[in-house]
Amino acid sequence: MANPLSLPMSRRALRNLVARPATRRYPAEVRPRFPGARGQVVFDPSTCVFCNLCARRCPAAAIECSREERSFALDQMRCITCGVCVEVCNKHSLSMSPEPRPAHAVHDASVGGGRPRRQEWRLAERPAAGAGSGA
Amino acid sequence: MKRTIVPLGPQHPVLPEPLVLDLVLEDERVVDAVPTIGYIHRGLEAMVEKVEYTEMGFVAERICGICSFMHGMGFCASIEDIMGVEVPERARWLRLVWAELSRIQSHLLWLGLGSDAFGFENLFMHCWRMREEILDIFEATTGGRIIFSVNRIGGVKRDIADSELAGIAERLRALGERFAEIARVFRADPSIHHRLAGVGVLPAGEALAAGAVGPMARASGLATDTRLLGTHGYDRLDFEPVVEAGGDCLARVLVRLREVEQSIDLIRQLVDRMPKGDGQPIETRVRGLPDGETFMRLEQPRGEVVYYLKANGTKYLERFRARTPTFANIPAMISLVRGHDLADVPNIILTIDPCISCTER
Amino acid sequence: MSFFRRSPWILHYDGSSCNGCDIEVLACLTPLYDVERFGVVNTGNPKHADILLVTGSVNERNVEIVENLYRQMPDPKVVVAVGACACSGGIFARAYNVQGGIDRVVPVDVYVPGCAARPERIIDGVVQGIAALEGKRAAMAAGRRRGALRPQSGSQPAGAA
Structure with a gap:
């Protein structure tokens, strides 16, 4: 029989026995995000002028923006976090957060329904900062 | 002898992707294979009608999630070629760093999948553990693990600071040492040799006739490597194409092993030779609309x-x-499968490193 | 995570995804994330599976494959849509061969957004899927008990389960 210590994997295996586990115990310990990570797009309704630039440039057509109705909607299920909208926004209403979007459970699952579609903001007049978010 | 047809895929334990082959068998021996496509076709190329050229790079990136950087780079380089845009020096070097990093990432991924296919799950875990370190570098420098969205027409979006580049080179050096240990297993382990040596031999002449490209052709002794053309800035690096003579599954594994080592060396060269200094321009402002046509190889x-x-x-x-x-490697793969046992088919298919979402787009 | 009563087995199908989410699903199996800690096993057989994990959107061709896999799985079963493409079609929603998200053909219980979805979020999605699975299992058991008590009643209040 071959000497097990001369097998190519054995040294590595022995070292792994004494080393710390490589596994991140994910739900218990969350690793800090990289500062520049592209997690999700965050909208700040207080500065938006509804210029529609982001909606026109979005390659996934995930943004709907209307100047007449003063409304802005972002389909978080469709957004690909490419960051185009963040770059084109002149008013810096859109920003990129490193925290990825949470998984979303739907309790009344059925074909063609129940998808958490989008976040919508509808502003009748210019609000104070931080107001007017919806699901 | 009675012929039977065994469908392989679209949902198959060995292949994560929906590759569909109808294998014509005589007893256990494959006499023919008929590929069927369309399970992953999205109509990506036709999206140019709906997405403006400035954003089409993000769509092009999603041709494939494994070589996404290269697709984005190829698209942007093509537009730059049409419009005659001069890309800043720094951006060209950075693109090469990311391109070689994604080559390491892709080969580690494949070495893992390949070892899983020939029944060496332990090695799969080790390869993918090393791959995560490359993904960490990617996430720190581009913001994404898989899809980087860092290319843009006229340059790149993000700069990597010089100190960070030195750190990357250092991490890759350490990774290279650990990779050498794993590479030794691939080269020396008798069970791997039993499964792969002499299986699926593609002679050089046949590889040339079938139009094989990349590691597949290089494992058959053809020294083809588009990087040797010196485009995209590869002329500033010193390297030799990795060529193996065997032409069998083992040779294809060895080519990829050596290419990982080669790419680590190329990144070291890039970091050494790159003009130093933070705050250099990384993109040229592009104005106007493109008019004309171009071919781009990568x-x-x-x-x-x-x-x-x-x-x-x-x-x-x-x-x-x-x-x-x-797409170029599929004809060679079909000719390889003929004459082998059914049990060898997953190994042979995997050693061409099939990327079905690239092929069908 | 020891409070799960069973080990859910996952069937992974790659719809027309770009491989990105696909590879991230596989990355969950590797040492760094290691979903096998939760007893989750990736199986290739729909008859063994409890959770159908779909990456990528539905196109003309794979509609029947997704339906077929879902039909073959035994009850109770849960569908997790991983990635923007599986949730809504994502960037490819406007491509000519893409019909849309997985919820066009099978009921989806958990949506994991992102392009590509991160392994952490895929684990979250699977954990939420396990919770949904427990709910469905309890509902099925309750339905069976009630059926045994009143076999011929026929006038059960709808939706009581």
């Missing part, structure tokens, strides 16, 4: 990719085509 982890772009002076391109490496 060496991806899986082989040569060719892009064809035609612009008509509007913001929507007229035509965008990509000939991806797996």
Whole structure:
């Protein structure tokens, strides 16, 4: 029989026995995000002028923006976090957060329904900062 | 002898992707294989009608999630070629760093999948553990693990600071040491040799006739490597194409092993030779609309990719085509499968490193 | 995570995804994330599976494959849509061969957004899927008990389960 210590994997295996586990115990310990990570797009309704630039440039057509109705909607299920909208926004209403979007459970699952579609903001007049978010 | 047809895929434990082959068997021996495509076709190339050329790079990136950087780079380089945009020096070097990093990432991924296919799960885990370190570098420098969205027409979006580049080179050096240990297993383990040596032999002449590209052709002794053309800035690096003479599954594994080592060395060269200094320009402002057509060649982890772009002076391109490496390798793969046992088929298919989402787009 | 009563087995199908989410699903199996800690096993057989994990959107061709896999799985079963393409079609929603998200053909219980979805979020999605699975299992058991008590009643209040 071959000497097990001369097998190519054995040294590595022995070292792994004494080393710390490589596994991140994910739900218990969350690793800090990289500062520049592209997690999700965050909208700040207080500065938006509804210029529609982001909606026109979005390659996934995930943004709907209307100047007449003063409304802005972002389909978080469709957004690909490419960051185009963040770059084109002149008013810096859109920003990129490193925290990825949470998984979303739907309790009344059925074909063609129940998808958490989008976040919508509808502003009748210019609000104070931080107001007017919806699901 | 009675012939039977065994369908392989689209949902198969060995392949994560929906590759569909109808295998014609005589007893256990494969006499023919008929590929069926369309399970993953999205109509990506036709999206140029709906997405403006400035954003089409993000769509092109999603041709494939493994070589996404190269697809984005190829698309942007094509538009730059049409519009005659001069890319800043720093951006060209940075693109090469990311391109070689994604080659390491892709080969580690494949070495893992391959070892899983020939029944060495332990090695799969080790390869993918090393791959995560490359993904960490990617996430720190581009913001994404898989899809980087860092290319743009006229340059790149993010700069990597010089100190960070030195750190990357250092991490890769350490990774290279650990990789050498794993590479020794691939080279020396008798069970791997039993499964792979002499299986699926593709002679050099046949590889040339079938139009094989990339590691597949290089494992058959053909020294083809698009990087040798010196485009995209590869002329500033010193390297030799990795060639193995065997032409069998083992040779294809060895080529990829040596290419990982080669790419680590190339990144070291890039970091050494790159003009130092933070705050250099990384993108040229692009104005106007493209008009004209171009071909662009690029060496991806899986082989040569060719892009064809035609612009008509509007913001929507007229035509965008990509000939991806797996598409070129499928005829060779079909000829390899013939004459082998059914049990060898997953190994042979995996050693060409098939990327079905590239092929069908 | 020891409070799960069973080990859910996952069937992974790659619809027309770009491989990105696909590879991230596989990355969950590797040492760094290691979903096998939760007893989750990736199986290739729909008859063994409790959770159908779909990456990528539905196109003309794979509609029947997704339906077929879902039909073959035994009850109770849960569908997790991973990635923007599986949730809504994502960037490819406007491509000519893409019909849309997985919820066009099978009921989806958990949506994991992102392009590509991160392994952490895929684990979250699977954990939420396990919770949904427990709910469905309890509902099925309750339905069976009630059926045994009143076999011929026929006038059960709808939706009581």
